[in-house]
Amino acid sequence: MSDSSTKRFPLYAKDYELFEEVGEGVSATVYRARCIALNETVAVKILDLEKCRNDLETIRKEVHIMSLIDHPNLLKSHCSFIDGSSLWIVMPYMSGGSCFHLMKSVHPEGLEQPIIATLLREVLKALVYLHRQGHIHRDVKAGNILIHSKGVVKLGDFGVSACMFDSGDRMRTRNTFVGTPCWMAPEVMQQADGYDFKADIWSFGITALELAHGHAPFSKFPPMKVLLMTLQNAPPRLDHERDKKFSKSFKELIAACLVKDPKRRPTSAKLLKHPFFKHARSTDYLSRKILHGLSPLGDRFRMLKEVETALFKDLDGDEDKLSQHEYMRGISAWNFDLEDLKRQASLVSKIPADETCSSEIRELNRTRDVELDVPKGNKMVQRSNTLPLESFKSLEKDMINESNNQLSGSLLSSFRRKFLPAIGYQVGMLSDGRNACCSSGGAETKFALEEPDQLQPLVDIKQIKKAGSEPEKKPKNGYTVSPANRASCSATEILPLLQSLLVQNDIQRAKVLRLIRFFDPNAETGNTIPKTQGVLQMYPSREKDLLSQVQLLGKSVEKLEDELQRRKEINSQLEQQISSLTNLNSIP
Numbered sequence: 040m041s042d043s044s045t046k047r048f049p050l051y052a053k054d055y056e057l058f059e060e061v062g063e064g065v066s067a068t069v070y071r072a073r074c075i076a077l078n079e080t081v082a083v084k085i086l087d088l089e090k091c092r093n094d095l096e097t098i099r100k101e102v103h104i105m106s107l108i109d110h111p112n113l114l115k116s117h118c119s120f121i122d123g124s125s126l127w128i129v130m131p132y133m134s135g136g137s138c139f140h141l142m143k144s145v146h147p148e149g150l151e152q153p154i155i156a157t158l159l160r161e162v163l164k165a166l167v168y169l170h171r172q173g174h175i176h177r178d179v180k181a182g183n184i185l186i187h188s189k190g191v192v193k194l195g196d197f198g199v200s201a202c203m204f205d206s207g208d209r210m211r212t213r214n215t216f217v218g219t220p221c222w223m224a225p226e227v228m229q230q231a232d233g234y235d236f237k238a239d240i241w242s243f244g245i246t247a248l249e250l251a252h253g254h255a256p257f258s259k260f261p262p263m264k265v266l267l268m269t270l271q272n273a274p275p276r277l278d279h280e281r282d283k284k285f286s287k288s289f290k291e292l293i294a295a296c297l298v299k300d301p302k303r304r305p306t307s308a309k310l311l312k313h314p315f316f317k318h319a320r321s322t323d324y325l326s327r328k329i330l331h332g333l334s335p336l337g338d339r340f341r342m343l344k345e346v347e348t349a350l351f352k353d354l355d356g357d358e359d360k361l362s363q364h365e366y367m368r369g370i371s372a373w374n375f376d377l378e379d380l381k382r383q384a385s386l387v388s389k390i391p392a393d394e395t396c397s398s399e400i401r402e403l404n405r406t407r408d409v410e411l412d413v414p415k416g417n418k419m420v421q422r423s424n425t426l427p428l429e430s431f432k433s434l435e436k437d438m439i440n441e442s443n444n445q446l447s448g449s450l451l452s453s454f455r456r457k458f459l460p461a462i463g464y465q466v467g468m469l470s471d472g473r474n475a476c477c478s479s480g481g482a483e484t485k486f487a488l489e490e491p492d493q494l495q496p497l498v499d500i501k502q503i504k505k506a507g508s509e510p511e512k513k514p515k516n517g518y519t520v521s522p523a524n525r526a527s528c529s530a531t532e533i534l535p536l537l538q539s540l541l542v543q544n545d546i547q548r549a550k551v552l553r554l555i556r557f558f559d560p561n562a563e564t565g566n567t568i569p570k571t572q573g574v575l576q577m578y579p580s581r582e583k584d585l586l587s588q589v590q591l592l593g594k595s596v597e598k599l600e601d602e603l604q605r606r607k608e609i610n611s612q613l614e615q616q617i618s619s620l621t622n623l624n625s626i627p
């Protein structure tokens with residue numbers, strides 16, 4: 040790689056010749072390209088700002104960090120600029136691609152120890168530098184470790200990084216729920232106050248396991264399950280039997296990183312001195328061992344995309360498949376809406392603390408505040424009915440899978456929401472036309488539109504699994520309590536969940552009405568929800584973009600109406616079951 044630090048890269052799209060696609064993120068596509076004036080091969084990451092999931096500040100930050108960093112193991116941008124409605128980031132071309140893609144295409148079972156040690160050492164050097172500069176990367180994973188044909192390793196993607204020295208709003212983003220769940224540290228999931236560099240050390244440990252096995256721990260599970268498993272299970276490890284080929288020092292390195300209490304994790308600088316890195320070799324070794332003989336990055340990327348398309352042809356409605364799909368693509372789209380998450384969790388646990396709440400329910404509510412295997416002093420272990428962990432802990436294991444599926448589904452909805460164009464973007468930034476990116480950050484005019492997906496109900500007890508050997512019968516609505524189950528399920532366990540279902544219709548309804556009022560503050564909503572067509576007809580002269588938003592919204596309202604109907608049916612069945620359970624419970 041030639042030293043490009045002194046070169047001036049042009050700031051116009053016409054000065055670059057784009058070739059094949061070599062990578063893809065949520066809102067960006069990466070191309071191999073040539074800078075015509077300098078006759079240099081580069082990578083150009085093009086973000087479609089109209090489709091962008093991030094707000095301008097986030098993008099501005101990524102570009103800013105990429106232009107400022109100066110370390111051989113960090114992917115620095117040559118330049119960036121806006122072309123039409125796209126942001127172009129020009130950077131060194133890493134012809135080996137990412138470790139994630141490398142494993143997916145050539146090493147599905149993972150890499151050999153000396154290769155892992157070499158890769159991790161380089162990544163760790165990048166982290167030492169970043170942490171010294173006060174940055175937390177927050178998305179360390181194989182997908183963001185890029186390799187050049189000469190074996191040079193660089194950590195990229197600063198889309199969700201945060202600065203420890205930020206104040207005000209920027210500081211708050213340090214405490215937000217971003218990253219990719221499989222790699223996310225427990226304290227990040229729990230929104231611990233002011234989590235720090237050590238979050239990267241956890242992700243680093245997970246990345247080490249990912250490189251060893253070819254996939255990250257829990258990668259086959261949907262996001263909510265990953266959250267639960269990370270929080271509740273013992274940290275993942277290299278296995279004694281399965282991972283015999285790896286040294287004791289590797290196992291120790293992973294164990295040192297994957298400690299739930301961040302204070303007990305080593306710093307990046309200390310970790311760099313770990314005996315495991317004695318297994319590391321030169322970067323030449325990397326190029327000989329893993330890059331030699333590989334087909335060009337574009338071909339590998341195209342093949343992976345074809346496999347992915349064949350595997351995930353029909354994603355509609357299948358949340359588990361969608362989850363796997365996003366994992367396969369290796370994207371960092373999992374920046375959930377935390378408020379969504381809390382609201383959803385509160386639906387699981389929120390039990391009316393008023394007269395409608397029986398003493399049994401109150402007792403359950405009190406006893407569900409179970410302390411889990413999480414660092415002391417953390418918010419999540421405090422008594423609360425609105426944070427997720429208590430809620431899930433309080434559910435019977437048999438029930439938890441079902442309700443988790445529902446919750447993760449909703450998180451994915453949250454995730455899908457990021458794809459919807461932000462109207463504010465189109466108005467605020469793109470009308471300016473060409474702008475040097477670093478100076479464009481102030482143009483944000485995004486407004487908060489509560490997206491339709493947010494309205495999806497969360498908690499649905501699809502079924503209570505059978506106890507004993509009685510065959511399970513699933514009625515159409517998916518909820519059944521067989522006589523044997525009734526005997527094993529206490530009313531105190533079931534009633535809170537049933538009650539939470541009862542309040543959901545009202546919540547959904549209120550949200551639909553709010554959305555209608557958003558589009559027409561004067562709308563006569565009363566007790567009736569107008570049909571979708573009605574909403575569209577209200578705005579015949581609005582711009583195309585707004586119309587497509589309304590159409591999207593309309594579809595969701597229709598879905599919601601169906602859902603409301605379905606829930607009404609479930610509710611009436613549940614009421615019957617509540618009364619039969621109450622009767623059962625009253626039998627001495």
Ligand SMILES: Nc1ncnc2c1ncn2[C@@H]1O[C@H](COP(=O)(O)OP(=O)(O)OP(=O)(O)O)[C@@H](O)[C@H]1O
Nearest residue numbers: 062063064065067069082131132133137196370371
């Ligand atoms: N400089 C580069 N050289 C070669 N390939 C690259 C380069 N930068 C990125 N890629 C490829 O493109 C993919 C997407 O890039 P990147 O992760 O920066 O996009 P993103 O939209 O930020 O993704 P994410 O969804 O992970 O946030 C990477 O995983 C990598 O495979």
